[in-house]
Structure formats: C-alpha cells, structure tokens
Amino acid sequence: MNNTEFILPAPPLPLTPAEEEKLRGRLSGFKGGYDEGYLRGRLAAMNARPEEVPPIRNIHVMYVASGKGYPYSPLDDAVLAALQKLTAQVTITDVRQNLMELAATQRPDLVLVLDGMDLELEQISLLRGLGIRTAIWLTDDPYYTDFTAKIVAHYDYVFTLERNCLDFYRGMGCPEVHYLPFAAHREHYQPTITRSAVQRDISFIGSAYWNRVTFFREIMPDLMTYNTVINGIWWDRLPEAPLYGERIEIGKWMSPVETAMTYSGSKIVINLHRSHIDEVVNNNTLMIPAASPNPRTFEIAASGTLQLSDARDDLGSFYKVGEEIDTFASPQELMEKIRYYLTHEEERRSMVLRAFERTLKDHTYTKRLDQMLNIIYR
Known part of the structure; x- marks a missing residue:
C-alpha cells in the first residue's frame, strides 16, 4: 500500500537484546498506526463523495412498510430513503392500515410492499382493480417460501433476494419475477473514521x-x-x-x-x-x-x-x-x-x-x- 519507512534517531550503541526488541516493537507500532490512519483516511475520502442519483421519476409511490418493527424497520428506513431520492412523491403506510382508503385519496402510481406477510391480500386485489401497479419485495427467501407461495400471485411484480426462487415463483404463474438482493444503507453502515471505541x-x-x-x-x-x-x-x-x-x-x-x-x-x-x-x-x-x-x-x-x-x-x-x-x-x-x-x-x-x-x-x-x-x- 505504501513504502513509508519509520526512522528513529540512532540510539546509543551497543543495544542489548531487550533494547533491540523494544526498538523493533516501537517501529512496528508506528508503522501499524500510520497504515491504519492511511486506511481510515482513504475510507473517509471515498465516503465523502456524493452518490450519483438518477433523474427523479415523476411518479407517486405508496410504500407499505412491513409493520414488524425491529429488525425489519431499518430495511424500511433504507427503502424509504431511496424512494424519496428517486421519485416525485412518496406516501408511507404499513400493512396494518386501510390501503384502499389511503389510495382513494392519494392516488399513487405504484404500491410497493416490503415483506407483505401480514397484509390482507384482498387489499392488493382491489388496488389492482383501480389500475394501480403493485409490487412486493420479499425479505427472507428462501426460508419462508411455504408462506410467500400463498401471496406472490396477487402482485403485478415480485422481487426476491434469492436467485433460486425465480423459477419457483414463475412456476406459480407470476409473470414478472425479478432477482433483486438487498444492499447497504449508507446512513446506517459506514466506516468509523476516527479511532473506534471497538477494537x-x-x-x-x-x-x-x-x-x-x-x-x-x-x-x-x-x-x-x-x-x-x-x-x-x-x-x-x-x-x-x-x-x-x-x-x-x-x-x-x-x-x-x-x-x-x-x-x-x-x-x-x-x-x-x-x-x-x-x-x-x-x-x-x-x-x-x-x-x-x-x-x-x-x-x-x-x-x-x-x-x-x-x-x-x-x-x-x-x-x-x-x-x-x-x-x-x-x-x-x-x-x-x-x-x-x-x-x-x-x-x-x-x-x-x-x-x-x-x-x-x-x-x-x-x-x-x-x-x-x-x-x-x-
């Protein structure tokens, strides 16, 4: 990564074996500290670059959060933050609310559901009847496919984070099944730039x-x-x-x-x-x-x-x-x-x-x- 040498003033000679060992330890410590600082500096510089965001789409998305609380709520935060960067309008709700009533007043172009395991499927059918596009992003494939198999056919678009579930859902008659893993939410996950309290x-x-x-x-x-x-x-x-x-x-x-x-x-x-x-x-x-x-x-x-x-x-x-x-x-x-x-x-x-x-x-x-x-x- 770098070829920096750390040179201390020459100590009085000759050195005893114990003094030589101590000197080597100091040199190693200085270099290790320098290299770790260099790493943190590089990470900080990259992290400071603004993310390139595509042009905003002139669409209104109703985002239906999982309603399950932690540990799903950080996923909701991540998806919502991204939608707010990418679309003209976002309305947030969750699976416990009356989606039809909200959609009747808000008239979204797309309803995006995260997880959807606790959502009444009749609501999705009624939304589709209004001409509103519906999509679900499944959170736990393939571990709960006994449950997800019962809900996917109700949506226009199915997104799964597991490649091996694509053919499974397509075989159930879902015409639009796509592989889309989760990602890193930069507001949550970023490097510690200064010396970390955790070592x-x-x-x-x-x-x-x-x-x-x-x-x-x-x-x-x-x-x-x-x-x-x-x-x-x-x-x-x-x-x-x-x-x-x-x-x-x-x-x-x-x-x-x-x-x-x-x-x-x-x-x-x-x-x-x-x-x-x-x-x-x-x-x-x-x-x-x-x-x-x-x-x-x-x-x-x-x-x-x-x-x-x-x-x-x-x-x-x-x-x-x-x-x-x-x-x-x-x-x-x-x-x-x-x-x-x-x-x-x-x-x-x-x-x-x-x-x-x-x-x-x-x-x-x-x-x-x-x-x-x-x-x-x-």
Whole structure:
C-alpha cells in the first residue's frame, strides 16, 4: 500500500537484546498506526463523495412498510430513503392500515410492499382493480417460501433476494419475477473514521442458528485465541458459551449504527449464512437451496472491514472473491484465512478499500430501487 519507512534517531550503541526488541516493537507500532490512519483516511475520502442519483421519476409511490418493527424497520428506513431520492412523491403506510382508503385519496402510481406477510391480500386485489401497479419485495427467501407461495400471485411484480426462487415463483404463474438482493444503507453502515471505541481482531454478529452453532463449535478454541467476540440471540445454544464470558454476548439485538461501529472496529468480520435446512425456524418444505448473498454481505463491506464469507454460488456476481472479499468452505479453511490475513496487513487493507469502493458504486439502496423502477417502468 505504501513504502513509508519509520526512522528513529540512532540510539546509543551497543543495544542489548531487550533494547533491540523494544526498538523493533516501537517501529512496528508506528508503522501499524500510520497504515491504519492511511486506511481510515482513504475510507473517509471515498465516503465523502456524493452518490450519483438518477433523474427523479415523476411518479407517486405508496410504500407499505412491513409493520414488524425491529429488525425489519431499518430495511424500511433504507427503502424509504431511496424512494424519496428517486421519485416525485412518496406516501408511507404499513400493512396494518386501510390501503384502499389511503389510495382513494392519494392516488399513487405504484404500491410497493416490503415483506407483505401480514397484509390482507384482498387489499392488493382491489388496488389492482383501480389500475394501480403493485409490487412486493420479499425479505427472507428462501426460508419462508411455504408462506410467500400463498401471496406472490396477487402482485403485478415480485422481487426476491434469492436467485433460486425465480423459477419457483414463475412456476406459480407470476409473470414478472425479478432477482433483486438487498444492499447497504449508507446512513446506517459506514466506516468509523476516527479511532473506534471497538477494537477486535474478529467479529461475528448474528443469530445462533443451528448450522452456525455446529460450525463454530469445531473451531471455538482456536477462534477464541484471538480477540474474538460473538454477538446475537440464542447463543446460549452453544454449550461452551459460559467459558468465554462476555466475549459471547447472548440475547441482544444490535442497532445498525452499533453494528457498523463493531464491524468497522474489527480487522475481520465473519459472515456465515443461515442454512436453508432448519426444521426449527424455517418454513421451506421444498428445501429450496440458497445461492445468493445475505444483506449482511453488503453491510459489512460498507463498514470498511475485511469480510470472510462462507461460499455461496452467486457471491461472485457482486464482489470479486480474493480481491474484494474472501470465502471459506469449512471451519478449517476459515481459520487458515484468519491466520493469513491477520499476518498480511497490507493485503487485508487493500481488500477493504476495494470492497468499500465496489459497494458505494454498485450496492446501495439507491442503486437497487433504481433497478426496480427501471423494471416496472421500462
């Protein structure tokens, strides 16, 4: 990344072995601090660039929020903020309201529903009867396809964040099914520019689905030799959790801003997707496999840190593996990659910058909602 040399005034000679070791430590510390400052400066410069926003569309969108509260409410914030940049007028409501009554007075051109699991489908049929276009953006594919299969045919446009659900919904007679993953909401996820209050080698933030518990159990002793912290609900499922005290935080939902600060203050963030096979929490009777990246993929990259993700088939469509992020296929490979990147700091920082730049260019909610509107109004 740079070839800066740190030269201290020559100390009195000769040096004892202890003095030599101390001097080497000082030099290493100075260079490490300089390089970290350089990284934060580059991230700050890129983050300060204004986002290019397409021309505003002269349309009125009624946005129907999920109505589920946290953790869906940050998604509502992201979608609403993007729509307000891209369209002439936005009316916000949620699934608990009378959409027909509101539409009769507001006369929107498009009704966009997030999630839609708790929305009375009769309202969508009545809206379509008024000539209003309707679209739904599904939030949890393929994990709840037993439920989504019952609602998708009621909409003009179906957007899914899972590539493997395209043929499933098309096979149900939906004429307009499109692949549109989530993204990074820049107001929530951005790098910490100054020295972060969080200082970790490795972080994982997420619920303790059983595939994650099984995965981490295999490497927990090695993983926790580093400054590693795990946050999320259900981690009392991990039998060894009490051994690590506060380094495994159980039962807490972290806000997006707190999550971003934690990501940014970590040298490496692990992204381990949930499994499409989980009889306890999933409703995916057909066992549709997941090939697409989760929203966390983009949020980690937007926070200015190195991401190690379990390999998913479509991940390479969004980031260059080995250049912008890296992947693992087993617990052992994850540990190998952790050891590598913690001892190859310049390579780690270069990947951080490339992933951050790619995210700002291609993976914001403004980009995603513009893609959606281009499809609906093509």
